[in-house]
Amino acid sequence: MALDSKFPPVDAVGVPAPEAPLGFWRAYRTARRNVLELIPRPAFDQKVLTGGSRRGWIMLMDPEALERVLKTNEQNYPKSRVVQRLMRPRRGSNLVIAEGAEWRWQRRAMSPMFRANAIQDNAQIFTDAAEAASRRLETAGDAPYDVYPLMITATCDVICDLALSGRDAIDRAALTESVESFVANIARLSLFDLLGLPNWIPRPGALRARAGVDMDKLADDVIARRVAEGPRTPPDFLDMLIGAEDSETGQTLSAIDQRNNLLGFLFAGHETTALALTWSLYLLALDPTAQARAAEEARDVLNGGPAEGRHAAALPYTKQVVEEAMRLYPPAGFLTRNAREADALAGHPVQAGATVILPIYALHRNSLLWEHPNRFDPDRFAPEAVRARHRYAYLPFGGGPRICIGLAMAIME
Numbered sequence: 001m002a003l004d005s006k007f008p009p010v011d012a013v014g015v016p017a018p019e020a021p022l023g024f025w026r027a028y029r030t031a032r033r034n035v036l037e038l039i040p041r042p043a044f045d046q047k048v049l050t051g052g053s054r055r056g057w058i059m060l061m062d063p064e065a066l067e068r069v070l071k072t073n074e075q076n077y078p079k080s081r082v083v084q085r086l087m088r089p090r091r092g093s094n095l096v097i098a099e100g101a102e103w104r105w106q107r108r109a110m111s112p113m114f115r116a117n118a119i120q121d122n123a124q125i126f127t128d129a130a131e132a133a134s135r136r137l138e139t140a141g142d143a144p145y146d147v148y149p150l151m152i153t154a155t156c157d158v159i160c161d162l163a164l165s166g167r168d169a170i171d172r173a174a175l176t177e178s179v180e181s182f183v184a185n186i187a188r189l190s191l192f193d194l195l196g197l198p199n200w201i202p203r204p205g206a207l208r209a210r211a212g213v214d215m216d217k218l219a220d221d222v223i224a225r226r227v228a229e230g231p232r233t234p235p236d237f238l239d240m241l242i243g244a245e246d247s248e249t250g251q252t253l254s255a256i257d258q259r260n261n262l263l264g265f266l267f268a269g270h271e272t273t274a275l276a277l278t279w280s281l282y283l284l285a286l287d288p289t290a291q292a293r294a295a296e297e298a299r300d301v302l303n304g305g306p307a308e309g310r311h312a313a314a315l316p317y318t319k320q321v322v323e324e325a326m327r328l329y330p331p332a333g334f335l336t337r338n339a340r341e342a343d344a345l346a347g348h349p350v351q352a353g354a355t356v357i358l359p360i361y362a363l364h365r366n367s368l369l370w371e372h373p374n375r376f377d378p379d380r381f382a383p384e385a386v387r388a389r390h391r392y393a394y395l396p397f398g399g400g401p402r403i404c405i406g407l408a409m410a411i412m413e
Contacts, residue, residue: 010376012285012328014365017041021051024285036333036361048346057355058336058348061366063390065346069337069356070392071400075100076343077356080336090216094260095405097269098321103402104252109244110261110405113237121234123309125161126413129154131306149282151274158413159269163262164222185401221260238262256318269406272331273413280325283376290378294318319411320378326396328376333361336397360395369393 009362012140015036022038030037043049047062051299069077078099079087087097095106112118133154137145138290222241231239245252253261284291294317301314312319327374335358343350350356365373370380370393379385397404404410 003212006058006158007287010283011372011374012283012376014328015039015361017044021049036359039359039362043359044365044383045367048348049367049368050348052221052355055299055351055353056354058345058350059357059359059362060345061359061363061369063369063392064345064364066358066363066392066395067390067399068343068345069358070395070398070402074400077337078340080338081162083336089256089260092254092256092260094257094264095161097266105246105249106253106257107263107401109246109251109253109406110241113240113244114405114409115294118240119412120309122162123312123412125158127308128371129157129161131156148274148278151277151281152271155270155274155413158273159266162269163230163237163265164318165238165348203288215263216259219262220255223255223258223262227319237265265406268404269410275329275411276322276326276331276410279329283325284321284327287376290300290321290376294321310387311411316383317378318360320381322411323381323394323396324376324378327364327370327394328374329359329378330396331362332398333398334359346385358395363393363395 011073015034017037017039018030019041021027027038029392040049043059043061047060048065049059050360051057060069075328078084079097084097089097093102095110096102098106133150136150136153137147223238226238231243234242241253241258243252297315297317301311307315337356337358339350339354339356341350342352363369366371369389392399397410399408
């Protein structure tokens with residue numbers, strides 16, 4: 001298909017936004033449906049909103065303030081108590097919810113697993129999953145096709161093969177079911193959370209969500225078999241996780257650490273990547289001009305063959321499409337922190353204990369930061385446009401020291 005400028009620009013669908021912050025009961029009902037609908041309309045046109053009683057809350061769409069929260073003063077802003085509860089494993093900790101010294105040594109120990117050479121060594125897994133997905137698509141004909149289940153299958157194959165390299169059988173349907181249950185539970189705040197009740201009081205939704213497949217036992221069994229068998233050459237994710245060691249202290253991961261981080265990897269690298277791929281394909285389906293440009297780039301670079309790890313750097317427009325899709329539909333659309341000590345953000349005082357809200361979804365569609373913010377335009381991520389923009393205006397993977405450890409792997413995938 002030749003490039004054609006006759007097609008109108010595409011405005012991406014979004015969630016409805018209330019005109020003002022919601023009251024208690026309405027906020028509770030809304031959060032149970034979709035937490036993004038809590039973001040008020042002014043958040044898309046302003047840089048800071050404040051409110052609440054007692055310690056209060058502050059909502060940030062200001063890149064400089066976000067940089068302070070996530071980077072320059074990040075130790076003052078741990079993940080909120082609600083997020084800690086929602087993300088915490090049944091026992092122990094993991095890289096997602098650990099704080100302070102515990103997080104630092106785990107991050108150092110696991111960083112080698114996500115270096116460029118480790119990703120390139122496993123790039124064939126991405127290629128194989130894409131080829132399998134393409135074969136499934138070929139059977140669909142010209143009828144409308146829901147690609148989300150296909151992307152879930154593809155990313156589940158990738159994550160299982162990366163983690164286990166086919167050596168350990170894992171019930172992939174059970175994993176997908178468990179991930180979906182986990183994500184549904186995270187997205188639904190409990191009334192207990194809004195009332196500020198302690199984390200040790202069980203939440204009814206969490207009890208229901210954990211009543212299914214026992215993923216802890218599954219992971220423990222897989223790890224025990226691998227320890228007994230020993231690593232392969234080259235090692236897969238699980239081999240490297242079992243052998244992970246802090247370069248500064250020599251500390252290694254306990255059996256519970258290994259289990260929690262294996263499950264964290266299986267969960268975090270599954271649903272989020274599938275959504276990024278689905279939204280990318282959806283937006284391309286609505287924009288024939290962008291679709292043709294991406295297809296032309298692929299033909300020029302791949303010469304009719306499959307995409308491999310070595311091709312990634314030669315597909316800049318494809319990468320721009322994915323980055324723009326993650327702007328409009330960020331994998332984590334809503335983050336929260338609690339202030340340990342009093343501070344000031346964007347000229348506003350922040351009390352100790354205040355809730356700091358980082359609405360990534362609103363940041364990415366804020367009219368002060370993005371021209372035609374709802375419009376799909378991959379050229380926003382051309383190199384010169386990226387250089388001209390504040391680094392913290394775009395945060396699909398977070399920012400600062402706690403930026404997603406799997407960022408490079410996710411982009412490659």
